[in-house]
Amino acid sequence: MPEADIAAFLATVPLLEGRDGPDLAELARVMRRRTVSAGDVLWHQGEEAREVLFVVEGALTATLQVPGERTVEIGRAGPGQIVGEIGLLDGRGHTMRVQAAEPTTLLALGRLDFEAMLRGRHPAAFALKRRLAALFATRLRVQLRHLAGTLGGDAAAAEAPALADLELCRPPDSRYMRRMATFHDFDPLALWGFLTSGTYVRCPPGRTLVAEGTPSPAYFLTVNGAVERVLVRGDRRIRVGLAGPGKAFGYEGLIDGLPSPLAAVARERSVLLVLQREHFDELFHREDAVARVFLEAIQRDLLASLRHTLRPAARLAASV
Amino acid sequence: MCRILAYLGEPLLARRVLFDTDNSLVRQSYSPRMMNTFLNLAGFGMKAWDPTSLRPDEPFTYRAITLPTFDRNLRSMAAKIAPTCLVAHVRGVTYSGESVVAETNLHPFQFPGTRVTLMHNGHLRRFATMRYALVEHVDPALAQRIEGTTDSEWIYALILSQLADPYGVPETRELADATAAALRILRRVRADHGIDTSSPVNVCLSTGRALVATRFSFDYGWYPPEDEMLETDLPFVSLWYAIGGEYAEQDGGWGMTAGDPPRAVLIASEPLTTDSTSWLEVPEYSMLTAELGPDGLEFETRDLDA
Numbered sequence: 001m002p003e004a005d006i007a008a009f010l011a012t013v014p015l016l017e018g019r020d021g022p023d024l025a026e027l028a029r030v031m032r033r034r035t036v037s038a039g040d041v042l043w044h045q046g047e048e049a050r051e052v053l054f055v056v057e058g059a060l061t062a063t064l065q066v067p068g069e070r071t072v073e074i075g076r077a078g079p080g081q082i083v084g085e086i087g088l089l090d091g092r093g094h095t096m097r098v099q100a101a102e103p104t105t106l107l108a109l110g111r112l113d114f115e116a117m118l119r120g121r122h123p124a125a126f127a128l129k130r131r132l133a134a135l136f137a138t139r140l141r142v143q144l145r146h147l148a149g150t151l152g153g154d155a156a157a158a159e160a161p162a163l164a165d166l167e168l169c170r171p172p173d174s175r176y177m178r179r180m181a182t183f184h185d186f187d188p189l190a191l192w193g194f195l196t197s198g199t200y201v202r203c204p205p206g207r208t209l210v211a212e213g214t215p216s217p218a219y220f221l222t223v224n225g226a227v228e229r230v231l232v233r234g235d236r237r238i239r240v241g242l243a244g245p246g247k248a249f250g251y252e253g254l255i256d257g258l259p260s261p262l263a264a265v266a267r268e269r270s271v272l273l274v275l276q277r278e279h280f281d282e283l284f285h286r287e288d289a290v291a292r293v294f295l296e297a298i299q300r301d302l303l304a305s306l307r308h309t310l311r312p313a314a315r316l317a318a319s320v
Numbered sequence: 321m322c323r324i325l326a327y328l329g330e331p332l333l334a335r336r337v338l339f340d341t342d343n344s345l346v347r348q349s350y351s352p353r354m355m356n357t358f359l360n361l362a363g364f365g366m367k368a369w370d371p372t373s374l375r376p377d378e379p380f381t382y383r384a385i386t387l388p389t390f391d392r393n394l395r396s397m398a399a400k401i402a403p404t405c406l407v408a409h410v411r412g413v414t415y416s417g418e419s420v421v422a423e424t425n426l427h428p429f430q431f432p433g434t435r436v437t438l439m440h441n442g443h444l445r446r447f448a449t450m451r452y453a454l455v456e457h458v459d460p461a462l463a464q465r466i467e468g469t470t471d472s473e474w475i476y477a478l479i480l481s482q483l484a485d486p487y488g489v490p491e492t493r494e495l496a497d498a499t500a501a502a503l504r505i506l507r508r509v510r511a512d513h514g515i516d517t518s519s520p521v522n523v524c525l526s527t528g529r530a531l532v533a534t535r536f537s538f539d540y541g542w543y544p545p546e547d548e549m550l551e552t553d554l555p556f557v558s559l560w561y562a563i564g565g566e567y568a569e570q571d572g573g574w575g576m577t578a579g580d581p582p583r584a585v586l587i588a589s590e591p592l593t594t595d596s597t598s599w600l601e602v603p604e605y606s607m608l609t610a611e612l613g614p615d616g617l618e619f620e621t622r623d624l625d626a
Binding site: 046070180 | 539540542545556562563564576578594596598604
């Protein structure tokens with residue numbers, strides 16, 4: 001596949017939208033073309049991630065292996081889509097087995113070249129981070145739909161919770177925040193800029209902060225306490241994750257403009273950083289050191305959420 | 321913080337889970353995968369029930385403050401025993417002169433004459449403040465048997481005290497209810513003393529025929545200023561399980577084979593292998609019960625709202 005053809009293909013990949021010609025030509029030079037047959041396994045769940053793959057032609061399936069030697073198909077990727085980036089970004093191995101569903105042509109991009117695209121303060125790096133956030137939000141919705149399908153029924157109609165009555169409080173000691181794994185490798189000044197972008201509130205246990213199917217009111221970051229992320233159908237519920245200190249929630253709909261895919265309810269009394277929608281939008285689209293911390297925090301959080309959401313899926317599949 | 325391991329099912333050579341796997345319990349003492357900032361160097365303990373042994377209701381017991389990876393006695397014995405129930409623990413304490421590393425502080429705890437054992441992964445913050453308020457909730461005869469300095473041994477005495485007969489073999493349901501009741505007492509006593517900081521209580525109880533395990537924390541997400549355990553406690557203390565036919569070597573690695581109905585379960589602070597595809601994470605705030613019955617293994621998870 002000539003480099004010019006690769007570059008032309010890359011220009012059609014949604015994740016790379018907006019990258020200019022020379023940029024795509026440079027990317028084309030480091031990509032490797034690969035063809036696989038139907039049934040070929042590209043990697044197994046848990047294997048170390050070494051590259052991302054762009055699907056040129058054909059289709060891949062992503063399958064979750066669960067105890068009892070069972071498997072569950074979670075998603076498919078077709079032309080223009082990317083696979084393998086989760087394990088590459090969080091360094092914790094591939095989340096699922098990926099296999100060719102039919103004869104497939106792929107372009108592989110190695111770890112260092114992929115990471116290089118995300119580094120620096122170039123507008124293209126910021127744009128890629130935002131697109132990855134949107135991609136992960138979409139994937140999270142797919143996984144959540146899969147989980148909600150196991151509960152049956154629809155989410156109860158709900159109104160978006162109001163936040164005005166939550167008690168305002170002082171920001172936490174920044175030394176405490178820096179000791180969290182989420183933040184301790186960030187530039188202290190930029191982190192401080194992010195942490196002072198919103199307001200801090202106290203929330204009692206049991207309080208619903210985000211209702212499924214309604215517009216999310218804000219981006220929330222747990223400072224103290226814990227908030228459950230849940231899917232509820234009648235009297236059945238699945239706890240998808242627990243947002244403890246340093247974990248965020250409620251922002252998927254702020255990224256993609258869709259209603260919230262799940263509810264968030266305080267499990268413990270909690271202190272939260274709240275970024276209202278307009279502050280979220282402003283920070284999400286800025287291109288400076290503070291925005292970089294913010295986008296990195298969102299990316300880490302989405303990656304963790306994608307992994308956590310697979311856990312109840314595995315438990316359910318194993319109990320069938 | 322510590323690491324725990326419990327097994328119930330078909331006879332299993334202890335060496336498999338203590339030494340052989342690439343994230344075995346003994347390896348977790350010096351290289352835990354899910355706890356980057358803390359090692360478990362304060363000793364090892366285990367109890368193993370073998371129905372073919374003399375007095376099968378009494379477990380084989382081994383405890384030593386030696387690092388288990390260098391313990392040749394342990395390695396030798398682990399290659400000889402194949403229990404149907406095994407509970408084992410590597411103890412971690414803060415790196416401080418105040419920590420007491422002693423055999424009396426090693427888990428699993430079992431008071432003389434009792435049939436229930438307990439091991440604990442977690443810690444009750446400000447335990448010294450509340451310790452003696454627990455006395456009124458503990459059977460006096462049991463309180464006298466507390467030998468060590470740990471919060472875990474008090475939790476054990478408190479749970480035993482909630483049983484109708486602390487010296488008998490309780491039904492699994494009664495043991496689970498006693499555990500939940502003890503957690504409620506701890507919550508009340510903590511509140512009475514103004515203790516409102518994160519305190520993980522992952523406990524695992526065993527009778528040799530049944531296991532009860534919790535993944536639980538009081539006031540998760542709240543920490544004292546300048547807390548030395550902060551990095552360890554920020555994530556919810558982990559607990560995993562693998563359930564199926566038997567724990568066996570296949571395709572060059574160890575894993576739980578399929579089994580319907582299940583015949584064996586492993587519960588551990590972290591999966592015993594790097595490949596965790598045959599393991600499931602226990603949900604936070606929940607309790608597992610497992611019991612060997614005539615038709616196989618009865619296994620249940622339930623929410624724990626203590």
